[in-house]
Amino acid sequence: MDALEDGVVDGNAIGGLLIGVFGAEMTTAVGTCARCGAVGQVAELAVYRPGLGTVVRCRSCDNVLMVFVEVRGVTCVDLQGLAQLA
Amino acid sequence: MAGTAVRGRLTWQTATVHSLVDETASVRTISLSVPDWAGHRAGQHLDIRLTAEDGYRAERSYSIASAPGEPVAITVERLDDGEVSPYLTEELRAGDEIELRGPIGGYFVWEPALSGPAPLLLLAGGSGVVPLRAMLRYRSRVGSSVPVRLLYSARSWSEVIYRAELARLGDGVQVIYTLTREQPPGWTGYARRADQAMIAEVAWPVPQAPLAYVCGPTNFVEAVAADLVALGYPAQQVRTERFGATGTP
Numbered sequence: 001m002d003a004l005e006d007g008v009v010d011g012n013a014i015g016g017l018l019i020g021v022f023g024a025e026m027t028t029a030v031g032t033c034a035r036c037g038a039v040g041q042v043a044e045l046a047v048y049r050p051g052l053g054t055v056v057r058c059r060s061c062d063n064v065l066m067v068f069v070e071v072r073g074v075t076c077v078d079l080q081g082l083a084q085l086a
Numbered sequence: 087m088a089g090t091a092v093r094g095r096l097t098w099q100t101a102t103v104h105s106l107v108d109e110t111a112s113v114r115t116i117s118l119s120v121p122d123w124a125g126h127r128a129g130q131h132l133d134i135r136l137t138a139e140d141g142y143r144a145e146r147s148y149s150i151a152s153a154p155g156e157p158v159a160i161t162v163e164r165l166d167d168g169e170v171s172p173y174l175t176e177e178l179r180a181g182d183e184i185e186l187r188g189p190i191g192g193y194f195v196w197e198p199a200l201s202g203p204a205p206l207l208l209l210a211g212g213s214g215v216v217p218l219r220a221m222l223r224y225r226s227r228v229g230s231s232v233p234v235r236l237l238y239s240a241r242s243w244s245e246v247i248y249r250a251e252l253a254r255l256g257d258g259v260q261v262i263y264t265l266t267r268e269q270p271p272g273w274t275g276y277a278r279r280a281d282q283a284m285i286a287e288v289a290w291p292v293p294q295a296p297l298a299y300v301c302g303p304t305n306f307v308e309a310v311a312a313d314l315v316a317l318g319y320p321a322q323q324v325r326t327e328r329f330g331a332t333g334t335p
Contacts, residue, residue: 007330012131012191012194013147015131028192
């Protein structure tokens, strides 16, 4: 996969980014949407890479679950769209 | 959950290109010597990072094409407007060094214990065949007799990756092709995009509790996964990996 040149992919594509952030394999972790309560493995979530960062959305209600932006080697993480990630 | 900021912890390392094999006119397999490789699972990927002289960096994910226990290899399709794949498929030479990190991923992986005696259904769109090839090689390597069907959708016969290897599999593995744009003279196989009727013909019956892996462009994966679920496959028995809109196999 020469992933991510455009369009929507899935959480498999951000496995490396997530290991960098969480220090563990996270694509099999289960996320719960804070808006609609949908539960899904990270690998199955919708992932957009508009250029400046990475946006992860709920497949049920399109809520933004996670946002990652890298600035000078530090990854800024916004997980406010998740009720739980376990 | 509250916001936070942390430093990356997955280590980038330098790998050396060991050998290059042209699979098709636009697809190349790159075998790598990775000094500090922890070993991988069938279906995992790695990230490649290229750094330009001015410091600009581009990063891409590539499925690992080799089985666990084999040297690390990736198979890369050249995308004409890509930032990374033209370099990997045209410029890179044996002995060159590249930066990578991995292995990555724990969801789109196959191990004999995951499927038990149940049959495997592999569905590939274009270069989505790459991680599935790692699974097929692993199956052979460990002497698994799990029955496998692979449906491989490609635009034309000349764009089929691993053609010779797939023809040699035999032994419990059935490979079914659909050529969506152009077919060789006398072609008797499928000649259309995968649809529900095709999936129904190819898929193992639901009572056999098959495990399915679908990999390819996003539109291919979503259509095929929906067809499988409509046939009665439980969603958790259908594992998917999408790699964006890079053409329509």
